[in-house]
Amino acid sequence: MVENDDSTGYVPDFDISRPTIARVYDAILGGKDNFAADREGAAAYMKYVPNAKDVALDNRAGLRKGVEYMARHGIDQFLDIGAGLPTMENTHQIAQAINPDAKVVYVDNDPIVLSHGRALLSTNKTTTVVTADLRDPQGILAHEEIKENLDFSRPIGLMVVGLHMHFHDDEQPDEWVRVLLDACPSGSYLLITDFVDTGEPLQKAIEQAGLESLGNGWIRTPERIKEHFLGLPLVEPGLDFIPRWFPGEPEREVPAAEDIEPWHKIMMGGLGHKA
Numbered sequence: 001m002v003e004n005d006d007s008t009g010y011v012p013d014f015d016i017s018r019p020t021i022a023r024v025y026d027a028i029l030g031g032k033d034n035f036a037a038d039r040e041g042a043a044a045y046m047k048y049v050p051n052a053k054d055v056a057l058d059n060r061a062g063l064r065k066g067v068e069y070m071a072r073h074g075i076d077q078f079l080d081i082g083a084g085l086p087t088m089e090n091t092h093q094i095a096q097a098i099n100p101d102a103k104v105v106y107v108d109n110d111p112i113v114l115s116h117g118r119a120l121l122s123t124n125k126t127t128t129v130v131t132a133d134l135r136d137p138q139g140i141l142a143h144e145e146i147k148e149n150l151d152f153s154r155p156i157g158l159m160v161v162g163l164h165m166h167f168h169d170d171e172q173p174d175e176w177v178r179v180l181l182d183a184c185p186s187g188s189y190l191l192i193t194d195f196v197d198t199g200e201p202l203q204k205a206i207e208q209a210g211l212e213s214l215g216n217g218w219i220r221t222p223e224r225i226k227e228h229f230l231g232l233p234l235v236e237p238g239l240d241f242i243p244r245w246f247p248g249e250p251e252r253e254v255p256a257a258e259d260i261e262p263w264h265k266i267m268m269g270g271l272g273h274k275a
Contacts, residue, residue: 019214021166022084022110028056033085033116041213048209049202051263058242059162059193062269064089066191069235069247069271070157071098075189077150078104081134081180082163085113086120091159092127101126105149107140109133134163135171137179155187155274162267164228165195166216178230181274189235190272192228193242195219202262225268232272239270247271 019041023034027042030053034042045052067078076099080091083106095102106117106129117129128149132140140146150156160177167173181190195210197203197219210217222239236250243264244254257265 020110020112021082021163021214022108022113024213025056025162026085026087028052029087031085031087033112044213045206045209048205048212049263049266051261052206052209054261054263055206055266058264058267060087060089062193062242062245062267063091063159063161063191064094065242065245065247066159066161066189066269066271067091067094067157068098070189070191071095071102073189073248074187075155075157076102077154078102078157078159079107079140079146079150079180080104080159080161081107081140082160082166083108083113083117083129084110084162086117092121092124095157096126103127103149105130105146107132107134107146134160134167134173134176137176140180141183152183153185155189156184157189157191158184159191160228161191161193164192164225165210165218165220166214168216168218169220169224174228174230177228181230181232184274186274188274190229190232190274191269192225192272193267193269194225194228195266196225196241196268197221198265200262200265203266206266222268225270229270229272232274235271235273239268241265242267242269245269 016035019037023038024041027034027038078091092104104127111131114129114131121127130143130145203219207219235247243260246252
């Protein structure tokens with residue numbers, strides 16, 4: 001049992017016998033906020049993709065690049081959906097290094113994230129963590145702490161990082177994101193990273209690992225991932241493998257796709273701008 005979510009009166013609980021996305025990710029990164037079931041899930045990833053930790057680090061690199069771009073282009077409030085457990089280079093640390101007044105709200109459906117996040121952020125007055133679920137976007141928008149901390153009349157950095165792959169297309173995750181994006185005004189951004197399918201063997205391997213450990217983790221073609229952006233134009237260079245993706249730096253020299261390691265071809269990142 002963890003602390004009460006004061007905004008709703010709901011006292012979240014969690015089942016440590018079943019792995020969760022946040023805790024498996026923590027275990028892959030070598031963190032300590034996980035349980036035996038999560039470590040078993042992480043082991044499944046490592047079995048199929050020995051460089052699974054590098055894939056997780058790519059995801060963090062995509063988050064960092066996207067947040068840095070948004071913060072440098074005037075975004076001073078961020079809504080990070082499916083944030084996971086605090087690790088290195090968190091959204092608030094990246095954004096507040098550029099703008100100390102930037103506000104960040106982390107959202108995750110794993111209550112242990114609320115417990116650990118609030119403990120770590122107890123002295124940070126512009127960052128908070130709430131328990132909510134992407135599958136209930138209206139609940140996110142109605143959450144009192146989110147309404148108190150973010151001003152939806154001003155541009156928002158909406159972040160759905162490393163999350164789409166955990167929902168099957170039949171669940172229509174794009175429609176959940178659409179509800180959130182529709183609430184964000186012009187000038188907002190949508191940051192997404194996702195597992196990609198370009199025919200590489202390790203891409204299929206990571207999908208198998210996810211299905212075995214969590215029951216989800218589907219790969220998608222670049223064309224399908226672009227649909228996650230709901231028609232928003234993408235900041236240059238568009239959608240690309242994380243080691244090649246430097247938003248807002250189209251002239252930057254990047255490695256050729258054939259020159260990066262196979263595990264660097266598992267995730268792609270992109271940043272959409274709402275005009």
